[in-house]
Amino acid sequence: MKIRTFALLAVLSGSGWMLGAAQAQGFVFGTDPAKPQAAAPAGARNAKVETAQRLLTRMGLFRETPTGTLTPATQEAIRAFSVQHGLPPTNQVTDALLNSIRRVIWQTQNWSSGNYKGREKLVDAAGLREAQILLGKLGFNAGPLDGTFGPQTQVATEAFQESQAVTVDGLITATVLMNLRRAVNGVGSSAKATVRLLNWPDYIDPSVLQDFEKEHNIRVVYDIFASNDDLQAKLGAGGTPYDVVFPTANAVPAMATKGLLGKLDKASLKNLSNIDPRVDATLRAWDKDGAYSLPYMWYTVGIAWNPKLTAKAFPGRAMDSLTNVFDPEVARRFQSCGVGVVDSATDVVPLAAMAGGQKKWDGKNSTNAAAQVLGRLAGVVKVIPTDQYIDALASGKICVAIGFSGDAVQAQTKSRGAVEYRVPVDGGLLAIDAMAVPANAKNKREAHLFIDYLLRPQVIAKISNTVGYANANLKAGEFMSESIKSNPTVVPSTASLSHSSPIPILSEQDQQEITRIWAKFSK
Numbered sequence: 001m002k003i004r005t006f007a008l009l010a011v012l013s014g015s016g017w018m019l020g021a022a023q024a025q026g027f028v029f030g031t032d033p034a035k036p037q038a039a040a041p042a043g044a045r046n047a048k049v050e051t052a053q054r055l056l057t058r059m060g061l062f063r064e065t066p067t068g069t070l071t072p073a074t075q076e077a078i079r080a081f082s083v084q085h086g087l088p089p090t091n092q093v094t095d096a097l098l099n100s101i102r103r104v105i106w107q108t109q110n111w112s113s114g115n116y117k118g119r120e121k122l123v124d125a126a127g128l129r130e131a132q133i134l135l136g137k138l139g140f141n142a143g144p145l146d147g148t149f150g151p152q153t154q155v156a157t158e159a160f161q162e163s164q165a166v167t168v169d170g171l172i173t174a175t176v177l178m179n180l181r182r183a184v185n186g187v188g189s190s191a192k193a194t195v196r197l198l199n200w201p202d203y204i205d206p207s208v209l210q211d212f213e214k215e216h217n218i219r220v221v222y223d224i225f226a227s228n229d230d231l232q233a234k235l236g237a238g239g240t241p242y243d244v245v246f247p248t249a250n251a252v253p254a255m256a257t258k259g260l261l262g263k264l265d266k267a268s269l270k271n272l273s274n275i276d277p278r279v280d281a282t283l284r285a286w287d288k289d290g291a292y293s294l295p296y297m298w299y300t301v302g303i304a305w306n307p308k309l310t311a312k313a314f315p316g317r318a319m320d321s322l323t324n325v326f327d328p329e330v331a332r333r334f335q336s337c338g339v340g341v342v343d344s345a346t347d348v349v350p351l352a353a354m355a356g357g358q359k360k361w362d363g364k365n366s367t368n369a370a371a372q373v374l375g376r377l378a379g380v381v382k383v384i385p386t387d388q389y390i391d392a393l394a395s396g397k398i399c400v401a402i403g404f405s406g407d408a409v410q411a412q413t414k415s416r417g418a419v420e421y422r423v424p425v426d427g428g429l430l431a432i433d434a435m436a437v438p439a440n441a442k443n444k445r446e447a448h449l450f451i452d453y454l455l456r457p458q459v460i461a462k463i464s465n466t467v468g469y470a471n472a473n474l475k476a477g478e479f480m481s482e483s484i485k486s487n488p489t490v491v492p493s494t495a496s497l498s499h500s501s502p503i504p505i506l507s508e509q510d511q512q513e514i515t516r517i518w519a520k521f522s523k
Contacts, residue, residue: 187213
């Protein structure tokens with residue numbers, strides 16, 4: 001692993017960077033300002049360009065998926081930034097430009113006061129201090145070990161993420177802290193091989209990764225994605241390939257058609273017989289021959305709420321209906337305590353179509369119905385990022401929301417039972433998250449070893465106990481906690497499941513329309 005170190009700069013009060021003793025962290029990027037700085041060439045993938053694209057996205061100046069390629073849109077965003085902030089005109093990415101962008105973001109988004117987009121993603125002060133210590137052990141200077149999130153900690157975190165070739169945002173999340181712990185205490189450089197995973201947020205038990213590393217002497221690199229669209233963008237963006245991914249099953253056909261997934265070598269999976277044939281049969285509704293995927297977890301998409309808060313906002317209202325979110329007159333009654341939908345267009349749009357009278361997905365009619373429903377909710381219903389949904393419910397920031405059953409279970413645990421969840425009586429979705437191997441995976445043997453490891457009943461039961469989702473393993477029940485396997489949110493009754501429809505397979509045109517609808521709704 002290439003280590004980049006960062007020295008702590010003195011903070012100059014006259015420059016507006018005096019953050020106080022507890023946050024006395026400054027920027028440095030390992031460059032000598034006296035030396036000429038090379039610009040990133042057009043047409044080539046470049047880490048600096050990708051960093052600039054990420055930062056410009058935060059500022060609303062860049063709206064494409066960061067690829068590290070100096071595209072015309074990237075050059076236009078750079079020019080716009082330079083004009084806005086009185087810098088010499090340029091359409092190239094240099095260290096000086098990156099420094100300027102970071103400083104503007106830190107100042108304009110009020111990061112120094114902790115008031116910035118993504119603040120709720122951070123671990124607590126103890127976790128921050130632990131992360132700072134771990135970053136230091138890995139050779140990344142995170143500044144004072146004070147448990148506060150300053151610019152130096154952000155820079156060190158980004159450097160660590162870049163060294164792992166995972167998504168870079170500079171935030172100390174639970175996932176980043178988990179990765180830091182394994183980087184310091186795991187198999188590290190002594191590993192005989194590596195396997196790279198790309199999964200949903202909050203969707204694994206950390207000890208499973210640690211135990212796999214120890215048993216097989218294989219280093220696990222763990223990254224997360226926010227949606228199936230984000231997953232596909234990451235797989236198609238180039239860079240270091242992933243080896244195991246966890247798409248929602250209805251996305252598998254399109255991903256396979258696009259050449260993003262490879263066929264599984266099921267003959268190498270010793271634990272394949274542990275899969276529940278009923279769940280596997282359901283999976284075949286999407287992956288017809290079962291060639292590209294195996295079930296990881298299954299769940300429903302429905303409605304979660306905080307009874308104490310909703311009773312105050314709308315006394316006597318029955319909460320197990322889509323109308324609580326998708327009927328604007330009803331949703332306004334909950335606006336004071338927060339009404340939202342999880343930021344997953346391919347899950348929410350089909351439910352919006354149901355609420356608009358389309359009980360069965362049929363493409364254009366369904367997208368039109370969903371667009372009309374969502375168009376009436378602008379300014380009323382919030383879009384909640386997938387990695388913030390659980391905490392928003394658990395903390396009471398949102399009192400009613402459309403989302404995933406397993407996330408509702410985690411919110412129940414965090415809130416000590418203050419959250420309820422149901423499959424809506426007027427329609428919900430049944431879905432499976434799958435395990436698959438990308439077509440360009442470099443470590444396919446290790447990928448199949450990891451998938452086979454997850455097919456062990458004790459292992460998948462541990463994950464279900466942690467994430468609150470139902471698994472597809474016939475033998476896992478004896479290893480699952482009673483509070484999980486008996487929870488109707490995890491495993492709904494037959495009557496509740498009868499209200500659910502399999503999440504639809506979406507055509508390319510469907511996906512384009514959903515992307516357009518969602519972009520308009522979530523802006």
